[in-house]
Amino acid sequence: MSFNDTGLDVTDGVTSNGRWGVESAGIDWEFSLDQGSSWTRGSGASFAVTGDGAKVIWVRARDDAGNKSEIVRVNCVLDTTPPAALGVAGQTEGFTNSLRLSGIEPGARWEYSLDEQRSWAPGQCSALGILGNNLSRIWLRQLDLAGNASGAQAFDLKSPTLVAHEASGNPLQPSVLTTGLQTYLIHGVVVRGDADYVTWNIPKGQKVLSVKLVQYVSEDAIAFYALQRNKVFDAGIDVSRMLVYGHMGPSDLGRNVLANVPKSQLGEGAMTLWFQQTGPLPTQYAIEVVLAPAD
Known part of the structure; x- marks a missing residue:
């Protein structure tokens, strides 16, 4: 006997699907x-x-003579009711907009979408920090323990109460991402001669869990990125001073560029991103940065 455990934890016995095999x-x-x-x-x-x-x-086999097998017993929780939509409140600190989420059910998680709900990415904790001038709208929803999705909420990032910020083009004076959360989006538009530099501080007891490209819109499929462990990007073109570097494009969506970096290099301290398009065609991008408690 089996059932489809649709929940966030496929071993917790909570499901939204009442069909048993x-x-x-x-x-x-x-x-x-x-x-x-x-x-x-x-x-x-x-x-x-x-x-x-x-x-x-309980399930058991039986034959026409009335003989019965041992009983197979399984416990589960059936939950087919979607959770309530999230509450979302925006606030600004420096160049960083924070979307504070409320109404998250115990054990649930929240997700965001940058492509009008065609795909969703999970967030951490109960807020999302955003810095940039490219994205105009973000969708937010929650998934409960059984995997039921709430109604999606559209949040206008062009709201006059928020700050649209074009990231600094000066590697020695990068834009500062205000930290204190765990999930961030850095977004912008770059073209030849207009690189973006953004720096953030990893607090004590925290680490960078991942840095991923989550949106890329351009006719040019190749852009350049680099990360340096410093509060400015003064490595120039010396790749030996860069934590990671390389090309980014549509094929890199969702790839954690820090996956092979030793954990010892991902902890407390400053980190600066350089994102650049060397061609003449504008490139819209969004990069997700996720922090987590250090091991």
């Missing part, structure tokens, strides 16, 4: 939802359980 190998079977007080003859290879809440499910 039965491998009967042609043998007659029956199931009980009241711990054996009554039994229902099954047919085919599955049966449906309805009604949200905790379930105790």
